[in-house]
Amino acid sequence: xxxxxxxISGNCLKVKWTADFLGRGYEWIETDVLQSQSRTADFLAMNxxxxxxxxxxxxxxxxxxxxxxxxHLAEGSALIPADAYDRGRMLEWMFxxxxxxxxxxxxxxxQVKYLGKAVAELEPRILExxxxxxxxxxxxLGQTPFLVGDRVSLADVALVAxxxxxxxxxxxxxxxxxxxxxxxxxEQALGIA
Amino acid sequence: xxxxxxxISGNCLKVKWTADFLGRGYEWIETDVLQSQSRTADFLAMNxxxxxxxxxxxxxxxxxxxxxxxxHLAEGSALIPADAYDRGRMLEWMFxxxxxxxxxxxxxxxQVKYLGKAVAELEPRILExxxxxxxxxxxxLGQTPFLVGDRVSLADVALVAxxxxxxxxxxxxxxxxxxxxxxxxxEQALGIA
Numbered sequence: 451x452x453x454x455x456x457x458i459s460g461n462c463l464k465v466k467w468t469a470d471f472l473g474r475g476y477e478w479i480e481t482d483v484l485q486s487q488s489r490t491a492d493f494l495a496m497n498x499x500x501x502x503x504x505x506x507x508x509x510x511x512x513x514x515x516x517x518x519x520x521x522h523l524a525e526g527s528a529l530i531p532a533d534a535y536d537r538g539r540m541l542e543w544m545f546x547x548x549x550x551x552x553x554x555x556x557x558x559x560x561q562v563k564y565l566g567k568a569v570a571e572l573e574p575r576i577l578e579x580x581x582x583x584x585x586x587x588x589x590x591l592g593q594t595p596f597l598v599g600d601r602v603s604l605a606d607v608a609l610v611a612x613x614x615x616x617x618x619x620x621x622x623x624x625x626x627x628x629x630x631x632x633x634x635x636x637e638q639a640l641g642i643a
Numbered sequence: 644x645x646x647x648x649x650x651i652s653g654n655c656l657k658v659k660w661t662a663d664f665l666g667r668g669y670e671w672i673e674t675d676v677l678q679s680q681s682r683t684a685d686f687l688a689m690n691x692x693x694x695x696x697x698x699x700x701x702x703x704x705x706x707x708x709x710x711x712x713x714x715h716l717a718e719g720s721a722l723i724p725a726d727a728y729d730r731g732r733m734l735e736w737m738f739x740x741x742x743x744x745x746x747x748x749x750x751x752x753x754q755v756k757y758l759g760k761a762v763a764e765l766e767p768r769i770l771e772x773x774x775x776x777x778x779x780x781x782x783x784l785g786q787t788p789f790l791v792g793d794r795v796s797l798a799d800v801a802l803v804a805x806x807x808x809x810x811x812x813x814x815x816x817x818x819x820x821x822x823x824x825x826x827x828x829x830e831q832a833l834g835i836a
Contacts, residue, residue, distance in 0.1 A: 498782055499739060513731050515738040522731035538706050538715035545708040546692060548742045589691055 451476040452506040454493070456483045458564065460556060460611030461516040462503040467640050468520040468607055472527055476505075484564065517544045520604050529604050539598045543605035546586075554580035556612040558619030569620030580619070584626050587613065591628035595635060602639040610636040644669040645699040647686070649676045651757065653749060653804030654709040655696040660833050661713040661800055665720055669698075677757065710737045713797050722797050732791045736798035739779075747773035749805040751812030762813030773812070777819050780806065784821035788828060795832040803829040 453469070453476050455462030469476050481487045481502050488502050497504040497514040504514040513519050521544075524530050531537050554576045561567040569577075587609065590597060597605040614633045616623065623630045637643035646662065646669050648655030662669050674680045674695050681695050690697040690707040697707040706712050714737075717723050724730050747769045754760040762770075780802065783790060790798040807826045809816065816823045830836040 498779055499743065501743075507728070511728060513728075513735060515735040515742075517738050518731055518734035521734055522727065525727055525730075534715065534718055535700070535704060535706075537718075538711055541711035541714050542706060542708040545710050545738070545741055548738055549708075549745075550692065550694075552742075553746070586691055 451508055452479055453477070453503060454479045454481045454488075454496070454505070455503040456481050456488075459483065459502060460615065461552070464516045464607050464611050465503045465505065465519050465523070467642055468523050468529065468604070470642075471529065471640055472523060474523060517548060517604070517608055520607060524604055529602070529607070531598060531601070531603055536598050536603075540603050540605040543597050544608045547605075547608045550579065550586075551583040551609065552612060554583055555616050555619060555621060558621065559612065559615060560619070562620060563618045572620065577620075580616075580621050584613070584616070584621060584623070584629060587629050587632075588626045591632045595632070596639075602636060606632075606636045607640065610640075644701055645672055646670070646696060647672045647674045647681075647689070647698070648696040649674055649681075652676065652695060653808065654745070657709045657800050657804050658696045658698065658712050658716070660835055661716050661722065661797070663835075664722065664833055665716060667716060710741060710797070710801055713800060717797055722795070722800070724791060724794070724796055729791050729796075733796050733798040736790050737801045740798075740801045743772065743779075744776040744802065745805060747776055748809050748812060748814060751814065752805065752808060753812070755813055756811045765813065770813075773809075773814050777806070777809070777814060777816070777822060780822050780825075781819045784825045788825070789832075795829060799825075799829045800833065803833075 451474065453465055455465060455478060457480060483502060487493065489500050494500055496512045499514055501514060503516050503519060504512060505519055506512055513522055531540060558572055558576050558580055561572060562569055596602050597609060610633055613629065644667065646658055648658060648671060650673060676695060682693050687693055689705045692707060694707060696709050696712060697705060698712055699705055706715055724733060751765055751769050751773055754765060755762055789795050790802060803826055806822060
């Protein structure tokens with residue numbers, strides 16, 4: 451498998467961590483988003499959406515979207531709950547991540563750390579919704595050690611990717627003790643600490 | 644099953660269409676987002692994200708996020724490809740929908756049709772990215788009758804929901820003939836024409 455990814459991107463690291471956890475071999479092809487390397491003709495032929503991560507599976511077929519890739523890689527493994535309801539909850543968190551967490555927590559980090567914006571210059575909407583996303587995580591993680599019950603799943607992989615670096619976008623975790631403890635727990639479970 | 648949904652929301656209609664297609668019985672509980680009925684204490688106790696759709700399954704357990712709900716309902720049915728790679732591609736489209744399509748195509752429609760904005764007043768980013776999303780669909784649907792090969796799947800359910808009403812947000816489909824033909828094909832396949 452070839453993984454086209456940018457090492458600064460949490461979405462790309464999800465794929466790396468999942469492959470590493472599962473012991474799947476791969477070639478990592480560093481693809482610099484800031485240099486528009488995901489917008490070249492060759493890249494767009496593989497993934498017309500022009501986004502990383504994207505993978506080329508061993509049989510030569512492409513797959514994109516971080517959460518779809520990790521689902522595909524992890525099918526049949528312990529990272530996807532065997533129980534159908536728990537699987538549904540895992541996907542609930544993964545879709546929520548892309549709609550209600552990443553566009554605020556990851557975007558704030560990108561604008562602050564890589565584009566040089568001050569936290570005070572971020573759109574108010576980003577600050578409000580990012581804080582709401584962390585509060586939503588805190589509520590769940592005050593009740594269960596992982597997002598879906600008592601075992602690590604792809605929901606944790608998807609959500610930890612940007613939560614663990616949320617301070618880089620101005621979202622400190624001081625007010626979210628359950629989230630902080632969970633980040634450490636997931637890093638240990640995945641071996642990425 | 645109880646479905647809490649707003650009939651004006653494509654995300655909610657995805658759940659209705661999937662349940663209808665599968666012959667699953669349900670009680671539809673109309674939940675008016677414009678009246679903040681998804682923000683009451685009772686609703687938030689069921690879905691702390693404060694979003695519709697949300698369902699209460701027959702065993703009393705809740706599930707949220709439109710694409711997670713339809714995945715759960717459709718497990719083991721023909722709406723999810725039996726082939727693992729095709730299943731991955733289906734999820735790729737579904738995650739892309741929530742990140743790169745819905746925030747532009749659905750948001751434009753909401754602002755124009757329900758908040759009374761003029762199309763010219765929409766953020767330029769919404770217009771650009773909405774058009775890019777439709778171009779991405781056109782590219783695929785010039786090659787295959789459905790988003791994943793030659794059979795209808797949840798990818799089509801997820802993407803048709805707002806694409807079929809995209810003109811209500813100013814995104815006419817005149818320049819996208821393959822998308823137009825696909826909308827009709829999916830509506831017929833799902834029995835929602």
